[in-house]
């Protein structure tokens with residue numbers, strides 16, 4: 001098991017799987033879905049499109065790594081509209097990914113990794129975009145989708161489910177490393 005995998009295992013993710021980082025594809029159609037702005041954060045965060053950068057650049061950066069570790073939190077919902085469970089699951093995944101980034105940093109590996117999260121950056125109550133610079137440019141995380149990845153495709157590549165069945169919701173992030 002690699003050091004990154006060991007550190008991830010300590011964070012309590014519900015599912016983890018690995019694939020080759022060279023296989024990751026940043027797809028224009030994912031960016032097009034971002035720009036449809038259904039999430040209502042497109043153009044409202046330094047961590048989201050268009051401010052986060054072009055998908056071609058993300059793909060080039062991703063291909064500089066050998067491995068992709070997908071880390072996932074799965075939450076059970078009482079019904080399909082269990083907003084509380086969805087929010088709690090999303091926050092738990094963010095906390096786990098941030099703790100993993102901190103552990104990677106403490107291990108002296110941050111310069112050798114790239115981490116993508118789930119959802120927009122919520123480090124600040126209100127993002128400064130576009131009026132002032134980002135408050136935490138070294139800590140903000142871009143989501144897998146904002147980098148152009150189809151999360152279900154990457155989960156399949158990594159050998160873990162994307163859909164865990166009725167009344168569950170999964171949140172996925174990934175760490176790329178050598």
Ligand code: SF4
Pocket residue numbers: 045046047121122123124125126127128129133134135136137140
């Ligand atoms: S750290 Fe704050 S200012 Fe920077 S992207 Fe996240 S929410 Fe916006």
